[in-house]
Amino acid sequence: MFDIKSFYEARDVQDAVQALVKEPDAEVISGGTDVLIRIREGKDAGKALVSIHNIPELKGVRLLENGDLWIGAATSFSHITNDPLIQRLVPMLGEAVDMVGGPQIRNTGTIGGNICNGATSADSASTMWALDALILLSGPQGERTVPICEFYTGPGRTVREREEVCTGFIIRKENYEGWYGQYIKYGKRKAMEIATLGCAVRVKLSEDKRVIEDVRLGYGVAGPTPLRCRKAEEILKGAGVDDKEALEQFAKTALTEVNPRSSWRASREFRLQLIEELAKRALTESIRRAGGNCNA
Structure with missing residues (x-):
C-alpha cells in the first residue's frame, strides 16, 4: 500500500499548475518510477499527487520550424529510444535512456522525471549536458527556459519550483547538427x-x-x-x-x-x-x- 493523501489527474499543463498551487504539499507525478518508490520508503508519505502522465501536449518528439528538436517531458524512455527523429539526429540520447532500469521502467519512466529528480546518476543527464539542452518550465508566474547547466543546485535539488511543471526540452539545431x-x-x-x-x-x-x-x-x-x-x-x-x-x-x-x-x-x-x-x-x-x- 502507498500512503497517498490524494491523487489528481490533470487535464492540461495549466490545470496541473493550478492543482499544485491549490494543494501546498502536492507533488508532480508522471511515470511514477521515482516518486512511488520514495512514497513506499516513507520519504514522501502522505503527500498529494498531481499526475501529468496523460497530458498529450507533454508527449512525443518533434522538429520545430527553426530546426530545434523538442522532446516532451512525459515522453517515456522507450519512446525516445525508438523515435525516428532521435535515431537520426541524436542517437546518443536514445542509447543513453535505453540503459535505464529494465523494460518495464523504460516503458513507464519519463525523461522529465529522470532530469527533474536531480539525481547525478540519471542516465539521460550527462548526455543532456553534452547536448546543452534547455529545460522548459511552466508555473504560476508563466513559462521560463533554463539551460541545463543552471538547472541543478545540489544532490537531488534543482531550480524547479514545486508549483512548476517541466513541459519539455529543447536541443538546438547547432547542438546536434x-x-x-x-x-x-x-x-x-x-x-x-x-x-x-x-x-x-x-x-x-x-x-x-x-x-x-x-x-x-x-x-x-x-x-x-x-x-x-x-x-x-x-x-x-x-x-x-x-x-x-x-x-x-x-x-x-x-x-x-x-x-x-x-x-x-x-x-x-x-x-x-x-x-x-x-x-x-x-x-x-x-x-x-x-x-x-x-x-x-
Whole structure:
C-alpha cells in the first residue's frame, strides 16, 4: 500500500499548475518510477499527487520550424529510444535512456522525471549536458527556459519550483547538427543497474575529418550533480583526431574538474580511474562515429 493523501489527474499543463498551487504539499507525478518508490520508503508519505502522465501536449518528439528538436517531458524512455527523429539526429540520447532500469521502467519512466529528480546518476543527464539542452518550465508566474547547466543546485535539488511543471526540452539545431557522440555507463551489472559512473562525449570534426573542431564532455556521478568538463574540452579544440598526447591531456584535465565521492558502489579512487579511462574510450568512439580515424 502507498500512503497517498490524494491523487489528481490533470487535464492540461495549466490545470496541473493550478492543482499544485491549490494543494501546498502536492507533488508532480508522471511515470511514477521515482516518486512511488520514495512514497513506499516513507520519504514522501502522505503527500498529494498531481499526475501529468496523460497530458498529450507533454508527449512525443518533434522538429520545430527553426530546426530545434523538442522532446516532451512525459515522453517515456522507450519512446525516445525508438523515435525516428532521435535515431537520426541524436542517437546518443536514445542509447543513453535505453540503459535505464529494465523494460518495464523504460516503458513507464519519463525523461522529465529522470532530469527533474536531480539525481547525478540519471542516465539521460550527462548526455543532456553534452547536448546543452534547455529545460522548459511552466508555473504560476508563466513559462521560463533554463539551460541545463543552471538547472541543478545540489544532490537531488534543482531550480524547479514545486508549483512548476517541466513541459519539455529543447536541443538546438547547432547542438546536434554535425555532432556525433557516445555515452558509456559503468555499473557492476550490465542491466538494471544504477550508474557507478556515466560519461558522455560529443565531437564535431572538420570537413576532412582530421581535426576536432569542438568537443563536449559530460559526467554523471562524478560530483554531487551532473557536470561538464569545460577545461578538458578546450584542450582538444583544434587538435588532430590522432593526437594521442592531446587525448591523454584531455582525460587527465577532466580529473581536475570533478569531485566524485566514495559510496557502497565504488570508492572515490576507483571513480577517478573510471573518469579518466571512460573519457578516452568515449572520445575514441565519438571520433569513429563522426568519420574520423582515431588510433589513440
